[in-house]
Amino acid sequence: MAFDATPARDLPLSDTALDQLFTSARTRNAWSDRPVSEALIRRLYDLTKFGPTAVNNTPARFVFVTSPETKARLIPLMGEGNRAKTLQAPVNVIIGMDLDFPETLPRLFPHAPGAKDWFADAAGRRDSAFRNSSLQGGYFMIAARALGLDVGPMSGFDPEGVKAEFFAGTAVEPNFIVNLGYGTDENLFPRSPRLGFDEAAQIL
Amino acid sequence: MAFDATPARDLPLSDTALDQLFTSARTRNAWSDRPVSEALIRRLYDLTKFGPTAVNNTPARFVFVTSPETKARLIPLMGEGNRAKTLQAPVNVIIGMDLDFPETLPRLFPHAPGAKDWFADAAGRRDSAFRNSSLQGGYFMIAARALGLDVGPMSGFDPEGVKAEFFAGTAVEPNFIVNLGYGTDENLFPRSPRLGFDEAAQIL
Numbered sequence: 394m395a396f397d398a399t400p401a402r403d404l405p406l407s408d409t410a411l412d413q414l415f416t417s418a419r420t421r422n423a424w425s426d427r428p429v430s431e432a433l434i435r436r437l438y439d440l441t442k443f444g445p446t447a448v449n450n451t452p453a454r455f456v457f458v459t460s461p462e463t464k465a466r467l468i469p470l471m472g473e474g475n476r477a478k479t480l481q482a483p484v485n486v487i488i489g490m491d492l493d494f495p496e497t498l499p500r501l502f503p504h505a506p507g508a509k510d511w512f513a514d515a516a517g518r519r520d521s522a523f524r525n526s527s528l529q530g531g532y533f534m535i536a537a538r539a540l541g542l543d544v545g546p547m548s549g550f551d552p553e554g555v556k557a558e559f560f561a562g563t564a565v566e567p568n569f570i571v572n573l574g575y576g577t578d579e580n581l582f583p584r585s586p587r588l589g590f591d592e593a594a595q596i597l
Numbered sequence: 598m599a600f601d602a603t604p605a606r607d608l609p610l611s612d613t614a615l616d617q618l619f620t621s622a623r624t625r626n627a628w629s630d631r632p633v634s635e636a637l638i639r640r641l642y643d644l645t646k647f648g649p650t651a652v653n654n655t656p657a658r659f660v661f662v663t664s665p666e667t668k669a670r671l672i673p674l675m676g677e678g679n680r681a682k683t684l685q686a687p688v689n690v691i692i693g694m695d696l697d698f699p700e701t702l703p704r705l706f707p708h709a710p711g712a713k714d715w716f717a718d719a720a721g722r723r724d725s726a727f728r729n730s731s732l733q734g735g736y737f738m739i740a741a742r743a744l745g746l747d748v749g750p751m752s753g754f755d756p757e758g759v760k761a762e763f764f765a766g767t768a769v770e771p772n773f774i775v776n777l778g779y780g781t782d783e784n785l786f787p788r789s790p791r792l793g794f795d796e797a798a799q800i801l
Binding site (some may be wrong): 463500501548569 | 610614617618619620622624639642644645646648649651653655658659660661663666701704708725728729731735736738739740743745748750752772786789790791794797798799801
């Protein structure tokens with residue numbers, strides 16, 4: 394790209410960085426025993442939190458499962474095919490969505506004091522929590538890769554069981570679960586095909 | 598970080614790159630007239646498509662609205678507060694979700710020939726399309742920033758109208774819409790607060 398005096402944010406990241414985030418990154422099914430520190434978990438949250446959400450509602454809630462005691466509560470709720478890798482990963486992250494997110498809006502979206510009332514309809518509130526917590530899940534996984542970590546997202550678990558075990562008495566519902574750590578190449582599938590541009594997109 | 602012979606993918610990106618993706622990036626409400634080329638749109642798709650989805654189902658579908666004729670079909674379907682900026686942005690991206698994604702699984706997830714049948718239940722199929730197309734929307738926005746672009750996501754539009762105008766006769770439903778281009782600081786809100794780690798997360 395020719396020098397054109399645009400600020401740095403108008404420039405693409407290096408191919409090495411794009412590889413790390415997208416092109417060469419892989420969902421991991423096996424994990425080294427290299428630990429993930431609490432400081433790194435907090436740094437990961439501090440990147441994730443800045444991703445855009447509707448009226449800044451940031452409905453995602455994160456339970457970082459790290460101790461053997463907590464893993465023992467989670468593993469039986471995972472689908473059978475997900476248990477061994479979930480046990481092996483140094484961290485399992487339950488990403489939930491808080492259906493009570495409107496209560497946070499007076500603080501999170503202060504320039505529209507009525508924003509809380511825009512979600513009075515239960516179905517619309519759930520849709521927004523689902524969409525935006527999923528977006529945040531996407532930010533979370535790319536942020537993890539940006540910090541040099543690997544991820545392994547899973548939908549195969551007992552959602553009612555996870556709700557009862559980890560979110561009882563709250564308006565939080567589980568969305569999906571991510572294994573987090575430093576992956577190995579064990580049990581790595583060959584990269585599956587992707588849809589071509591013209592199958593998934595159009596320019597009109 | 599001390600040199601420890603780990604491969605490059607185990608290292609964090611630079612603070613400058615993390616700023617560009619997350620920390621300093623902002624949802625833009627006004628746009629310069631700098632165009633976005635078709636080559637850049639295709640490069641953006643080619644990063645986005647590699648983000649992880651359940652059984653590689655990649656249900657997101659992308660309509661890149663670039664021509665005045667197509668913008669004229671979209672603008673009246675946007676919420677009033679979103680019309681001026683949607684008109685100004687060089688590209689508007691309608692991100693849809695294809696409820697017929699199971700039809701693609703024999704090709705996209707070839708090592709599990711029965712995967713298509715895991716989504717026979719309509720509610721489960723819709724949940725997976727919604728969750729995974731939203732994840733892909735998250736990948737898309739971070740990939741755009743990684744390429745030096747800015748984004749402005751919006752949920753304020755007439756979903757039935759967008760369905761009828763852009764996805765008639767298909768199983769695709771609109772999820773959300775993203776303005777894409779090179780933003781300006783005009784109409785930029787001050788950065789809104791985020792939840793602290795202990796409000797949104799716990800380590801157990």
